[in-house]
Amino acid sequence: MYILKRIWKYTQKYKWFFVFALIFSTLNVVIALVPGKITQVLIDDVIRGDNISLLPMLLLGFFLAASIRSLSIMGERYFIEYFSQGVVNDLKQSLYDHLQRQTFNFYNQNKTGELMSRMTGDMEAIRQLTCDGILNFTKMFFYLFFTFIVLSKISLKLFIFTMLASPFVAFFALRFSKKIKPAARRVREQFSRLNSTVQENIIGVRIVKSFHREEFEMEKFNRENEEFFRRNFASASIWAKYFPLLEFFSGLSTFFLLLFGGMMVINGEIQLGEWVQFNSYLWMLLMPMLMLGGMVDLINRTIVSGERIFSILDREPEIKNPENPVVLKEIKGEVEFRNVSLRFGSEVVLEDISLHAKPGDTIAIMGATGSGKTSLINLIARYYDPTEGQVLIDNINVRELDLKVLRENVAPVMQDVFLFSETIRENIVYGVDSASMDEIREAARIAGAQEFIEKMEEGYETVVGEMGVGLSGGQKQRVSIARALIKKAPILILDDATSAVDMETEQLIQESLEKIQKKCTTFIIAHRISSVRHADEIIILNNGRILERGTHEELLARKGQYYKIFKAQYRDLLEDNIIKEKQVMS
Secondary structure: OHHHHHHHHOOHHHHHHHHHHHHHHHHHHHHHOHHHHHHHHHHHHHHOOOOHHHHHHHHHHHHHHHHHHHHHHHHHHHHHHHHHHHHHHHHHHHHHHHHHHOOHHHHHHOOHHHHHHHHOHHHHHHHHHHHHHHHHHHHHHHHHHHHHHHHHHHOHHHHHHHOOOHHHHHHHHHHHHHHHHHHHHHHHHHHHHHHHHHHHHHHOHHHHHHOOOHHHHHHHHHHHHHHHHHHHHHHHHHHHHHHHHHHHHHHHHHHHHHHHHHHHHHOOOOOHHHHHHHHHHHHHHHHHHHHHHHHHHHHHHHHHHHHHHHHHHOOOOOOOOOOOOEOOOOOOOOEEEEEEEEEEOOEEEEEEEEEEEOOOOEEEEEEOOOOOHHHHHOOOOOOOOOOEEEEEEOOEEOOOEOHHHHHHOEEEEOOOOOOOOOEHHHHHHHHOOOOOHHHHHHHHHHOOOHHHHHHOOOHHHOEOOHHHOOOOHHHHHHHHHHHHHOOOOOEEEEEOOOOOOOHHHHHHHHHHHHHHHOOOEEEEEOOOHHHHOOOOEEEEEEOOEEEEEEOHHHHHHHOOHHHHHHHHHOHHHHHHHHHHHHHHHO
16 A cells, blocks of 8 residues: 555646546446446336337437447546556656666666666556556446445345355455465566666677677577566466456356346346346446456556665665755866775775875876776766765865766766767767857867768768767767867866777877866876876876876886886887897997
8 A cells, every 4th residue: 555655646736637537437337327227118118018109218318328428438538548647757757867866876786677677667557557447446436336226226135146256256356466466576577687688688789799699698588588488477377266266256146146036037026127237237246346356466566566666766866965065156176085985885996095186187097907996086076975085176075065066067088988879969069058069079179089070971960879889989989078078177087088099099189188188187097108198197006095106207217017007018119229229339
């Protein structure tokens, strides 16, 4: 009931649509009783009573009843559809908005396919309940209410006889409810895993084909699909076990009607027309009993889906905007880390990191894979919060700054480049509300993207395809650099931003960036010495700790880890210099 109550809260905005659907549904049920009464009069008064003058009125009444019922069905369907679609639309928007507020860590812990199944399959289960489910439940109630009154009035004795099997129907319906709920939960969970498997495969299809792993992926999908089949079949087996019982005991009511009703007609206790009327109304009474199992299953599936949806809505974002945030009119770009540590559970990612970047400084960060480079710069814009210590911008703790303002003033080029399936122009201006074509071209020029863009047939209006599939790795990186530069933010982050471009292109980009780096504080993560040698400070990370720090010249003089990296990358050049020195000396 807790889950159903929470879903019901989303209906308040559309309550009048529900009220009108209820009115039309009630009218539908009431009008459905009319043909039975007309049939009773036709048999007892017209046929057996030989009162032929009533026939035209009865036929007219039947026509009017059919017309009014058609209109009532149209009205109930219109209003209940608007009601259900509105509820699901608002719930879906709430879930989507909540997902937008979640942190990087949330997406580290949840698979995309599973989240998608909540936005699709689970939402559809709720839509079915708020549409057909509520409509059928309403009809069940009114059919029971009105037919109970009418059948009791025709013959209370016969009504009692025909209801002898109803306790058994209720008993097996409750048993069915207890069995079907865990089965429905297992089906929804497996659907999420199956959805996740398909999504990962489609996204990574080029890797699959590159490594010739089609057979492996087909076998993996087959395992998940077979498990989905087994769980669905287990759920269907519960239906197969209980529905025949529900059908059987519901059918007993007809048996009792034929047995006891026939005897009462013979004995003259009721007329033949009343027996026929009773028979037509009995099916209206039995229908809710037959629908009970389906309703129970629908409610349980909705509860399971609701639990999965609200489990996300109940998860508060780890990083929130402070209650009274500091809103700086202008951020200069001074960045300081004070004894910063970061842990994910028991895993130590960063430990006791301190550094200070003045406005306009360039800080380069190097280190082996997994040393904590990306985690370090992700603390600047509060993609994560440090476990210990403080990150400050312009001498204010980032935890106190307005989150929107903070992130508007940080321009990142992520390590994993992602482009939307839009035009190149739309991808470049993604970080700003509006930008002129001159600004877009300038950003593309600095990023080294202008030349290849203008060679394309549609230029900046070229649609790059899903995840930028229409561009090479280097081209995607250059578009992502342009996307960051057009923000003109005081803090620029380049996370391995030129790893996919050739040395010549990297040199051109570096020369262009040097002209604008004086206007902003820049953090560069790179593996090439050529990308970091002009930085104001170079930091070498090792296992989350600062191993070395200094300028290019200072670090070379120390002959530590940085010197080893330099020798590895410039071995050929060093050997040539040694040979030339020997030749000069000789």
